[in-house]
Amino acid sequence: MEIAVCIKRVPLLGSAIVLTPDGMAIDTSKLGFGLSPHEECAVEAAVQLVEANGGSVTLFSMGHVDGEEQIRDQLAIGADRAVLIDTNGVEPDPQAAASALAEAISTEDTTFDLVIMGSESADYGGSQTGIRVAHKLGLPVVTSVKGLKIEGGVATCERAVGSIREVYTVTLPAVITVRDGLNIPRYASVPGRMKARKKSVDIKQVTFDEPRITTKKFTIPDREAKGATSLGSGDEAAAALVDVLKQIGVLT
Amino acid sequence: MILVYVDHDRGEIDPISLQAISAATALDPDVQAVIVGHGGKELAGEIAAYGATAIHAGHHVDLFDFTPRAHARAVHSLIEKNSPRAVLAGGTPRGNEVLSHVAALMDAPFASECVSIVLTGADRADIVRARWAGNMLEEAVVVAPVLIASVQAHSFTAVAAAAPLSLTEFEVPLSEGDVLVRVQDRVGSSAGGVGLAEAKVVVSGGRGMDGPDAFSMLEDIAGVLGGAVGCSRVVTSAGWRPHAEQVGQTGTKVAPDLYIACGISGATQHIAGCKSSKTLIAINTDAQAPIMGFADYVVVDNVHTFLPLLIEKLKAANQK
Numbered sequence: 001m002e003i004a005v006c007i008k009r010v011p012l013l014g015s016a017i018v019l020t021p022d023g024m025a026i027d028t029s030k031l032g033f034g035l036s037p038h039e040e041c042a043v044e045a046a047v048q049l050v051e052a053n054g055g056s057v058t059l060f061s062m063g064h065v066d067g068e069e070q071i072r073d074q075l076a077i078g079a080d081r082a083v084l085i086d087t088n089g090v091e092p093d094p095q096a097a098a099s100a101l102a103e104a105i106s107t108e109d110t111t112f113d114l115v116i117m118g119s120e121s122a123d124y125g126g127s128q129t130g131i132r133v134a135h136k137l138g139l140p141v142v143t144s145v146k147g148l149k150i151e152g153g154v155a156t157c158e159r160a161v162g163s164i165r166e167v168y169t170v171t172l173p174a175v176i177t178v179r180d181g182l183n184i185p186r187y188a189s190v191p192g193r194m195k196a197r198k199k200s201v202d203i204k205q206v207t208f209d210e211p212r213i214t215t216k217k218f219t220i221p222d223r224e225a226k227g228a229t230s231l232g233s234g235d236e237a238a239a240a241l242v243d244v245l246k247q248i249g250v251l252t
Numbered sequence: 253m254i255l256v257y258v259d260h261d262r263g264e265i266d267p268i269s270l271q272a273i274s275a276a277t278a279l280d281p282d283v284q285a286v287i288v289g290h291g292g293k294e295l296a297g298e299i300a301a302y303g304a305t306a307i308h309a310g311h312h313v314d315l316f317d318f319t320p321r322a323h324a325r326a327v328h329s330l331i332e333k334n335s336p337r338a339v340l341a342g343g344t345p346r347g348n349e350v351l352s353h354v355a356a357l358m359d360a361p362f363a364s365e366c367v368s369i370v371l372t373g374a375d376r377a378d379i380v381r382a383r384w385a386g387n388m389l390e391e392a393v394v395v396a397p398v399l400i401a402s403v404q405a406h407s408f409t410a411v412a413a414a415a416p417l418s419l420t421e422f423e424v425p426l427s428e429g430d431v432l433v434r435v436q437d438r439v440g441s442s443a444g445g446v447g448l449a450e451a452k453v454v455v456s457g458g459r460g461m462d463g464p465d466a467f468s469m470l471e472d473i474a475g476v477l478g479g480a481v482g483c484s485r486v487v488t489s490a491g492w493r494p495h496a497e498q499v500g501q502t503g504t505k506v507a508p509d510l511y512i513a514c515g516i517s518g519a520t521q522h523i524a525g526c527k528s529s530k531t532l533i534a535i536n537t538d539a540q541a542p543i544m545g546f547a548d549y550v551v552v553d554n555v556h557t558f559l560p561l562l563i564e565k566l567k568a569a570n571q572k
């Protein structure tokens with residue numbers, strides 16, 4: 001089974017987001033980078049499928065060339081090779097992003113049985129790239145999947161809607177977008193990391209379509225300063241906490 | 253005219269869709285709703301009560317439960333026929349999914365998760381949309397003759413505004429590709445007890461719980477308060493608790509009367525899931541942990557020694 005997985009490098013935020021003075025970007029000078037948990041689950045799912053059925057996993061990532069580090073992390077857990085689409089510091093809008101990803105996927109020598117993506121990116125949260133890529137590739141798409149089984153070329157997908165789970169089936173080739181909770185992504189082993197150094201990461205340049213959504217600036221929404229009341233510690237705090245619960249009506 | 257896609261599950265309207273109708277009436281009094289599938293047209297009265305002037309109920313023999321691309325086809329056919337200035341939906345998995353398909357069918361932009369929308373010209377709109385699950389906002393300009401946008405949950409209030417109603421039924425023009433992906437089956441959740449998303453009280457644990465065993469204390473507290481147990485992502489990635497209990501950006505978003513965070517640091521992505529709690533109590537050994545800044549009440553103590561004291565007092569109070 002040949003599987004493509006789309007992953008996006010994002011900053012690992014702490015407890016607050018700090019913007020650059022012009023408000024046009026997050027100040028990442030003190031931040032590390034990683035992937036959205038959705039995409040970590042996407043890679044894990046792909047690696048498990050290839051372990052069970054044979055084939056290979058190709059990663060597609062679009063962004064800064066420094067993202068090679070995050071790509072190597074995923075090669076270390078078992079993906080086979082990667083394509084890095086260099087954006088030269090430009091953030092494409094979702095339409096342009098999907099076109100470029102679909103173009104990269106369809107121009108590979110490999111024909112993919114399955115394209116796995118995140119249900120939404122951590123930073124942009126557009127919830128649309130997977131569906132757009134599916135339309136570009138002429139494939140069916142199932143989204144927000146939290147349970148996945150593939151048998152005889154048919155994927156059975158589950159997704160949570162309120163308190164129930166919907167079951168979808170789709171015949172491959174297809175695009176599937178997945179959510180955190182689909183699996184528990186493994187950690188890279190030392191031999192995995194060694195092997196990853198030798199795997200190929202092809203860097204591609206693209207020119208993006210004109211954006212139709214243009215960012216003017218970013219802001220951080222105000223958080224009301226709550227000025228927490230300290231209840232102290234130990235026995236005294238336990239008694240005070242019970243009083244608070246009575247006050248707010250959750251304990252009668 | 254503004255067209256609003258109304259999401260429903262077998263005749264139960266998603267409340268975020270009603271918020272989308274109110275967001276639309278603020279842009280243009282001529283708001284028309286589109287609703288697709290089994291049980292849809294029976295909802296006309298409920299939708300009209302929020303100010304939609306016309307309801308288009310789409311049906312087809314092949315449409316019963318949710319079928320994303322077919323719903324998009326229904327919306328798309330109405331766009332072609334009635335030329336709305338904008339198409340809105342609730343920023344829910346289904347709302348975003350249907351509008352993504354519509355945008356892909358039209359090769360048009362889709363501004364998801366908007367908290368503000370202003371139409372500034374025949375093909376321009378100023379929008380503000382949520383990034384990082386609402387921890388950051390993006391001000392942007394969208395250039396499109398038909399604005400396609402979803403509204404972030406709870407950023408608009410659904411306002412009752414009864415309007416005269418016209419109900420039109422139409423057959424959705426489907427092709428084979430539109431019904432390839434559809435709900436085949438529905439499986440009830442096996443989880444007993446109180447559902448996390450609806451719980452009035454959520455008792456949540458993080459890395460500070462040090463392992464799965466200590467969560468039995470959180471179950472005890474949730475039991476006394478009639479609440480649900482939640483957790484941070486560190487806890488689910490370690491396999492201490494099931495993912496269904498994860499609160500946050502990539503877990504469940506909760507809005508209980510009371511959220512108790514035990515041994516949770518308060519990372520942005522965790523706060524994204526619990527910031528709408530009415531009262532937040534944090535229990536943490538570190539008085540400087542970020543969660544303390546979001547809390548209404550804080551206890552600076554070790555969960556392993558403090559929670560047993562709390563449980564004892566809760567049980568005593570409950571027996572009285």
Ligand SMILES: Cc1cc2nc3c(=O)[nH]c(=O)nc-3n(C[C@H](O)[C@H](O)[C@H](O)COP(=O)(O)OP(=O)(O)OC[C@H]3O[C@@H](n4cnc5c(N)ncnc54)[C@H](O)[C@@H]3O)c2cc1C
Nearest residue numbers: 122458459460484485500501502503515516517521537555
């Ligand atoms: C894109 C993205 C999405 C994410 N989505 C989510 C999400 O949905 N939900 C989520 O939770 N996280 C999410 N995360 C992870 C998030 O960034 C944090 O890593 C995570 O929330 C931290 O969990 P924690 O607070 O349990 O652990 P830590 O940050 O390690 O904090 C542990 C806390 O426990 C305290 N403590 C330790 N021992 C004790 C003790 N004995 N008694 C009392 N207190 C103690 C410590 O002082 C500390 O404050 C996401 C990350 C990314 C990158």
Ligand SMILES: Nc1ncnc2c1ncn2[C@@H]1O[C@H](COP(=O)(O)O)[C@@H](O)[C@H]1O
Nearest residue numbers: 006007062117118120121126127128129
């Ligand atoms: N720059 C990118 N590089 C690789 N994959 C991406 C990129 N942007 C989006 N994706 C994929 O598309 C999914 C949905 O993104 P979005 O539509 O922005 O919410 C993500 O989870 C990724 O799998």
